[in-house]
Amino acid sequence: MKFGIVVNEGPYQHQASDSAYLFAKAAIAKGHEVWRVFFYHDGVNNASRLTEPPQDDRHIVNRWTKLAEEHKVDLVVCVAAALRRGIKEENLAQGFRISGLGQLVEAGIKCDRLVTFGD
Amino acid sequence: MSDARKFMFVNRKAPYGTIYALESLEVVLITAAFDQDVSLVFLDDGVYQLKKGQQTKGIETKNFSPAYRALEDYDVEKLYVEKESMDARGLTEADFLVDVTVVSRAEMGALMDEQDVILSF
Amino acid sequence: MLHIINKSPLTCSTLDGCLNTATGGDLILIEDAVYAATRGNAAESRLKAEMGKFRVHVLMPDLEARGLADRLIEGISPVDYGGFVELVSKNKTCQSWL
Numbered sequence: 001m002k003f004g005i006v007v008n009e010g011p012y013q014h015q016a017s018d019s020a021y022l023f024a025k026a027a028i029a030k031g032h033e034v035w036r037v038f039f040y041h042d043g044v045n046n047a048s049r050l051t052e053p054p055q056d057d058r059h060i061v062n063r064w065t066k067l068a069e070e071h072k073v074d075l076v077v078c079v080a081a082a083l084r085r086g087i088k089e090e091n092l093a094q095g096f097r098i099s100g101l102g103q104l105v106e107a108g109i110k111c112d113r114l115v116t117f118g119d
Numbered sequence: 120m121s122d123a124r125k126f127m128f129v130n131r132k133a134p135y136g137t138i139y140a141l142e143s144l145e146v147v148l149i150t151a152a153f154d155q156d157v158s159l160v161f162l163d164d165g166v167y168q169l170k171k172g173q174q175t176k177g178i179e180t181k182n183f184s185p186a187y188r189a190l191e192d193y194d195v196e197k198l199y200v201e202k203e204s205m206d207a208r209g210l211t212e213a214d215f216l217v218d219v220t221v222v223s224r225a226e227m228g229a230l231m232d233e234q235d236v237i238l239s240f
Numbered sequence: 241m242l243h244i245i246n247k248s249p250l251t252c253s254t255l256d257g258c259l260n261t262a263t264g265g266d267l268i269l270i271e272d273a274v275y276a277a278t279r280g281n282a283a284e285s286r287l288k289a290e291m292g293k294f295r296v297h298v299l300m301p302d303l304e305a306r307g308l309a310d311r312l313i314e315g316i317s318p319v320d321y322g323g324f325v326e327l328v329s330k331n332k333t334c335q336s337w338l
Binding site: 129228 | 260
């Protein structure tokens with residue numbers, strides 16, 4: 001089955017990004033495809049490559065990057081939401097791309113299931 | 120339109136206190152441009168989004184409520200307000216800045232069951 | 241439909257709103273909503289009363305993280321992330337009550 005995931009909250013502040021990541025990993029482990037993860041609202045902050053958590057904490061941004069590399073997950077950051085919050089190409093983490101809201105709608109059309117994680 | 124999916128946007132949050140209502144409206148407009156079957160529903164504090172007479176000068180924030188009136192131009196005409204949520208906030212249909220269909224909780228639940236994709240922010 | 245709830249029933253009316261409006265189906269408690277699945281919380285009777293209409297599940301890693309895995313209300317089914325994925329795939333749609 002083809003899954004789309006929406007993440008509406010930033011990393012560390014809210015559990016949404018953690019929940020979304022663990023859900024995505026479990027879906028892949030069950031043989032499903034995670035076709036796209038769309039980051040919206042403060043969720044765009046998950047894509048900042050300037051993120052530096054303490055050594056003993058999980059690295060939420062790098063975790064998404066790794067998932068994208070290993071399982072060809074398309075990580076899309078909403079351009080309008082990103083620009084509002086200072087996320088641009090120059091500070092975008094690897095594996096993410098900035099694009100329009102149409103990518104979210106497309107996920108809704110093409111995926112068998114769309115699951116939202118937010119506040 | 121025959122293979123259009125039924126998209127429902129569930130608005131349960133008030134405007135201005137957080138950005139969700141505004142950014143949700145942006146998705147609605149884009150979805151309509153994709154020729155999908157779009158419904159907007161307002162329940163709980165989401166019904167406050169539709170209140171007439173919003174004056175945002177004093178909080179130095181853009182008043183985005185006129186955009187709800189533009190929905191018609193995008194052929195988004197299915198706007199539903201849950202009656203119980205409206206009543207609980209001392210509002211009536213006359214308080215809203217656009218025409219809406221007021222439905223009961225039971226009707227709202229049934230509408231949700233008809234959808235292909237439900238987005239809430 | 242699968243209803244996904246992530247807020248504590250003690251600070252937020254989201255669970256109540258879902259139980260009032262939704263027509264039934266599967267319901268999963270995740271993140272801070274897992275407190276609704278614990279014995280003795282003020283929302284227990286409300287949730288129990290709806291357990292005929294809704295099949296209630298709780299995401300155990302979230303309940304364990306909060307130190308309450310031993311207080312699970314009888315009749316609520318515990319699931320891991322894999323179980324969460326299965327609930328999403330077996331229902332035609334899902335709705336996060338944010």
